[in-house]
Amino acid sequence: MRKDITNITNCKESPLKNGSDSLKKKAKVKIISHNFTRKLSEKNPESKLMKAYMDAHVCSNIYTVQGGKAHSHYCHRAFCPICQRIQTAQNIKKFLPIMKYLASEGREFYFVTLTLQNCVTSDVKVLRDFMRKCNRMWADGIRTKHKFRSLDISGVIKKECTYHVVKKGLFSFHFHFHIIVDSLEAAKYVVAQWKKLHGCTVADARFQKYKKIKDLESAAIEVFKYASKASVSRSKGRDGKEKVQINYRALDMIYTAMHGMQRMSSFGQFRTMIGDEALNDFRDEDLVLDVEGLNVDDGCYTWYMSVKDKVADWYNMETGEALCCYRVTRRDELLQDIYLEEDPPN
Numbered sequence: 001m002r003k004d005i006t007n008i009t010n011c012k013e014s015p016l017k018n019g020s021d022s023l024k025k026k027a028k029v030k031i032i033s034h035n036f037t038r039k040l041s042e043k044n045p046e047s048k049l050m051k052a053y054m055d056a057h058v059c060s061n062i063y064t065v066q067g068g069k070a071h072s073h074y075c076h077r078a079f080c081p082i083c084q085r086i087q088t089a090q091n092i093k094k095f096l097p098i099m100k101y102l103a104s105e106g107r108e109f110y111f112v113t114l115t116l117q118n119c120v121t122s123d124v125k126v127l128r129d130f131m132r133k134c135n136r137m138w139a140d141g142i143r144t145k146h147k148f149r150s151l152d153i154s155g156v157i158k159k160e161c162t163y164h165v166v167k168k169g170l171f172s173f174h175f176h177f178h179i180i181v182d183s184l185e186a187a188k189y190v191v192a193q194w195k196k197l198h199g200c201t202v203a204d205a206r207f208q209k210y211k212k213i214k215d216l217e218s219a220a221i222e223v224f225k226y227a228s229k230a231s232v233s234r235s236k237g238r239d240g241k242e243k244v245q246i247n248y249r250a251l252d253m254i255y256t257a258m259h260g261m262q263r264m265s266s267f268g269q270f271r272t273m274i275g276d277e278a279l280n281d282f283r284d285e286d287l288v289l290d291v292e293g294l295n296v297d298d299g300c301y302t303w304y305m306s307v308k309d310k311v312a313d314w315y316n317m318e319t320g321e322a323l324c325c326y327r328v329t330r331r332d333e334l335l336q337d338i339y340l341e342e343d344p345p346n
């Protein structure tokens with residue numbers, strides 16, 4: 001197994017892992033999360049998800065250190081960068097061994113992408129109805145069909161929505177499904193059925209595709225990662241350079257429309273052995289860190305950051321001691337720039 005993959009599959013949150021490295025990685029994501037969730041709430045003062053944004057803003061704000069172990073509370077929100085990262089690592093860790101086992105039994109995996117025409121709207125209700133219609137097409141038109149069940153398919157589906165800005169307040173949403181299935185027949189069936197459900201006038205046939213998975217690890221990462229492209233909008237600037245922007249209004253619409261929707265669902269062996277609950281959520285107690293090597297006092301460590309002063313760490317408010325001595329880098333400031341991007345002028 002490749003080294004970079006091993007790190008991911010061993011799960012950065014494993015309690016036996018080096019707490020120092022793990023906390024430094026968490027600090028890096030915490031900086032992003034801190035800015036991102038603050039902007040989400042600032043830019044969407046009327047949002048139905050305001051409380052959720054606040055929850056995410058204080059996700060793992062406090063680490064309690066006791067007897068060489070550190071634990072924290074997580075917000076478990078689908079849009080929290082910290083929780084997304086944890087969920088991704090855990091899913092890969094659970095999914096991969098089963099995938100390898102099935103491969104050893106002669107199953108061949110395929111990656112299927114199902115897309116629809118974009119939903120162009122400024123109304124969250126329209127977006128939500130659109131997503132529900134798509135979900136029903138998958139659930140009623142494929143997933144519960146006799147043919148699908150008779151193929152004895154093992155796999156997983158993830159729902160994802162990206163966007164781009166049409167003009168101020170109007171967005172083009174691209175809701176789509178990433179699916180892994182364990183036979184060519186299954187991949188062909190899913191794609192053919194999806195085309196049939198649409199008629200090719202609606203769904204451009206070129207985008208309903210499947211490809212054989214050669215590298216199980218990268219396929220698992222591909223399906224479980226929350227790509228940054230889901231949050232940012234890429235467009236060409238006047239100078240021809242790619243501009244990366246985050247539109248917090250568009251994101252609020254996506255999060256609101258997808259609120260309560262199960263993002264990830266499994267079938268066949270994966271459902272039996274992992275279950276959808278574990279694919280969509282994790283337990284805080286599985287994330288206890290071994291911080292013996294840090295030699296810090298027992299106590300509560302609270303998050304404090306100031307990128308300007310180059311500090312971002314959890315501090316013991318009684319002693320002033322930093323938990324992981326994270327060194328803020330220029331890259332962090334760069335990330336902050338992206339996450340603090342203003343709305344486009346148009």
Ligand SMILES: [Zn+2]
Nearest residue numbers: 059075080083
């Ligand atoms: Zn969180």
